[in-house]
Amino acid sequence: MMExxxxxxxxxxxxxxxxxxxxxMSEEExxxxxxxxxxxxxxxxxxxxxxxxxxxxxxxxxxxxxxxxVKKEIEAVIIFTHRLNSRWxxxxxxxxxxxxxxxxxxSIDSKTGHPFDDPGKNINCDTCPFNQWGTAVDTKTGxxxxxxxxxxxxxxxxMLPGDxxxxxxxxxxxxxxxxxxxxxxxxGDGSTPYTKLIMRFRLEKVTKGNQEYSKIKIEKAGxxxxxxxxxVSAMRKEVKEQYKSxxxxxxxxEVEATNTNQTAQQAAxxxxxxxxxxxxxxxxxxxxxxxxxx
Numbered sequence: 220m221m222e223x224x225x226x227x228x229x230x231x232x233x234x235x236x237x238x239x240x241x242x243x244m245s246e247e248e249x250x251x252x253x254x255x256x257x258x259x260x261x262x263x264x265x266x267x268x269x270x271x272x273x274x275x276x277x278x279x280x281x282x283x284x285x286x287x288x289v290k291k292e293i294e295a296v297i298i299f300t301h302r303l304n305s306r307w308x309x310x311x312x313x314x315x316x317x318x319x320x321x322x323x324x325x326s327i328d329s330k331t332g333h334p335f336d337d338p339g340k341n342i343n344c345d346t347c348p349f350n351q352w353g354t355a356v357d358t359k360t361g362x363x364x365x366x367x368x369x370x371x372x373x374x375x376x377x378m379l380p381g382d383x384x385x386x387x388x389x390x391x392x393x394x395x396x397x398x399x400x401x402x403x404x405x406x407g408d409g410s411t412p413y414t415k416l417i418m419r420f421r422l423e424k425v426t427k428g429n430q431e432y433s434k435i436k437i438e439k440a441g442x443x444x445x446x447x448x449x450x451v452s453a454m455r456k457e458v459k460e461q462y463k464s465x466x467x468x469x470x471x472x473e474v475e476a477t478n479t480n481q482t483a484q485q486a487a488x489x490x491x492x493x494x495x496x497x498x499x500x501x502x503x504x505x506x507x508x509x510x511x512x513x
Contacts, residue, residue, distance in 0.1 A: 297376070322335060
């Protein structure tokens with residue numbers, strides 16, 4: 220009788236050069252640095268750089284915001300992710316044309332909304348009438364759309380190799396459910412935390428009807444070594460304490476269409492979509508309106 224053998228799967232570790240602002244400092248230098256930070260205001264805020272989607276490329280913010288680093292593929296470690304909601308002026312314009320477009324109401328956790336003109340007020344996002352389907356309005360025609368007046372989104376906070384900055388990628392509605400599924404798949408349905416994984420980000424062009432838009436594609440590229448994973452875990456705790464300090468702005472939704480010239484102000488306020496039971500946005504097969512933020 221042959222003995223039954225069980226193969227033990229091993230996880231391949233991959234080198235990922237994680238750099239933090241404190242790397243290279245002595246204990247004395249770090250103490251001095253932290254003491255000087257305490258002299259400044261709002262030092263607990265996250266100073267995240269943005270990653271935007273343009274066609275099938277990622278535009279990564281650099282020291283010069285007008286000259287982003289353009290890549291078709293990114294390898295990164297996800298530090299933290301959360302859902303959020305935002306409702307924008309129906310006319311799609313800020314009161315001051317020189318000021319950034321800000322939401323009428325926003326929720327940093329997709330659970331409790333805070334109106335811009337009454338930030339102390341708490342609104343239940345689940346029961347809010349603006350977070351129901353069929354409340355979106357076409358800014359050009361005034362026509363009611365199948366979508367929500369309130370836009371649901373997801374943020375990914377990431378670290379890139381050899382870079383000490385935290386990067387923020389706003390997942391467009393066309394990619395929210397696929398991204399959720401892809402991260403869960405990379406985690407082995409929960410057996411490995413996503414903070415221990417190196418993820419590879421690509422973009423895929425998708426055509427529905429006469430519309431083309433970009434969909435995020437994520438796959439596991441490797442597993443962090445224990446020392447690097449411990450650093451990421453510590454950074455995750457810091458980000459979770461501070462992420463609410465990052466305001467929701469129109470630039471979060473500035474995803475360039477492949478066949479339109481929409482600006483962020485035109486793209487942010489309206490569009491139509493459908494949703495699954497998990498609350499993530501899906502694009503219906505027979506959609507006949509412009510895709511949201513795509």
